[in-house]
Amino acid sequence: MMFKISALAALVSSAVAHMAITSPCPRYSANGIDCPAVPAGESIDYSIKSPLAADQVLCKYTTPYATPSATWTAGQSVTVSFQNDGAAHGGGHCQFSISYDGGNTFVVVHEELQYCFFGAASSSNTAAILDYTFNLPADLPSSDSAVFAWTWVNAIGNREFYMDCADVAIKGTSTSYTGKQMTIANHNGYPTIPEFAGDYTTGLTYYTNAAQITVTGSGSTSSSGSSSGSSSGSSGSSAVSSSASPVAHTPSASSTASVAVPVYTSTSAAAPAASSTAVASASSTGCTHGVMQCNGTGYKVCVWGTWSALINCGAGTACKQTSASAVICDWP
Ligand SMILES: [Cu+2]
Known part of the structure; x- marks a missing residue:
């Protein structure tokens, strides 16, 4: 509790x-x-x-x-x-x-x-x-x-x-x-x-x-x-x-919590509830907004139906798929 x-x-x-x-x-x-x-x-x-x-x-x-x-x-x-x-x-x-x-x-x-x-x-x-x-x-x-x-x-x-x-x-x-x-x-x-x-x-x-x-x-x-x-x-x-x-923003309680161990972590939310214009622009190449995919030395992110350019993992790390919308660049 x-x-x-x-x-x-x-x-x-x-x-x-x-x-x-x-x-x-x-x-x-x-x-x-x-x-x-x-x-x-x-x-x-x-x-x-x-x-x-x-x-x-x-x-x-x-x-x-x-x-x-x-x-x-x-x-x-x-x-x-x-x-x-x-x-x-x-x-x-x-x-x-x-x-x-x-x-x-x-x-x-x-x-x-x-x-x-x-x-x-x-x-x-x-x-x-x-x-x-x-x-x-x-x-x-x-x-x-x-x-x-x-x-x-x-x-x-x-x-x-x-x-x-x-x-x-x-x-x-x-x-x-x-x-x-x-x-x-x-x-x-x-x-x-x-x-x-x-x-x-x-x-x-x-x-x-x-x-x-x-x-x-x-x-x-x-x-x-x-x-x-x-x-x-x-x-x-x-x-x-x-x-x-001090800045005007209240310090967040979550910032005291430790973050995930892997050196380079990338996640992407599932496709948000999109506006009608966003839906219209997402249909061209077929990938689903928010999906991420390991690809060779890095990964790609689907942004509104279009794959991003390859985003390289850091030197010495390798891309591991952890879910349809998340990858980790982790030490092998
Ligand atoms: Cu802000």
Whole structure:
């Protein structure tokens, strides 16, 4: 009986939680995988799944872990994993970025614009994609104290800016990397991207017109291209103390519970009760929305009748089918 009550409480609270990365382990995460020890003076973040509060610093925290969450080599394939019980708000614009100056200036290394967590337009709150695997740029410079960030502007719901940061070491041979500056929106001092209302190009120009910047392993930054002025990673964030005010969201009880052991876990809800337009678009290729299928070195997800591109499992792991709508990338 006690178990039933606590399980119900966990379900209720997870319904109001949002998205967060679990790997690489973001700063002070309660749910991350292979997390370093929380630095002295800081505490575990049980509200890691909440968006940045309007006055909160980038990354939410300025004190890095004493040791990196991951050590990556420039050019290698990396997998970023998300916790599977957060609200995915119909997707939106995600970026994956790196900072060499302690979390002030971020340059984009990968992005999943428009359809993050789904691969297509969706009215669902349950993510269909929980792992993104991509190649790091081959010309990332080395650093023992780089900061990796996932950022997200949600398609549906309150206007929010999500940002989790993980401390990473990078092994590279290049002295500098040039790429797009990370876009910041729905945050104090930055533009507001409205709810998409079905138009997944909403706010896209803030991403496509972002300045090209060149960063070095020692943390210097120079602007190397035209800028729309829409994103600035450094203004208003570098001198703020780390004692950020609490976010407006109630810490969820479920975040104290441990997560599943496998390193990369992907699940997908059964097909939601779809609107008539969604049903109409699901019939073309015959797969059922939400179904996942192991395929060679990774897996595919059926999104509204269309199979996604192959999503690779992390290095050293293999795809195992656990149900029609769930796979695990597990150690063999
Ligand atoms: Cu949310």
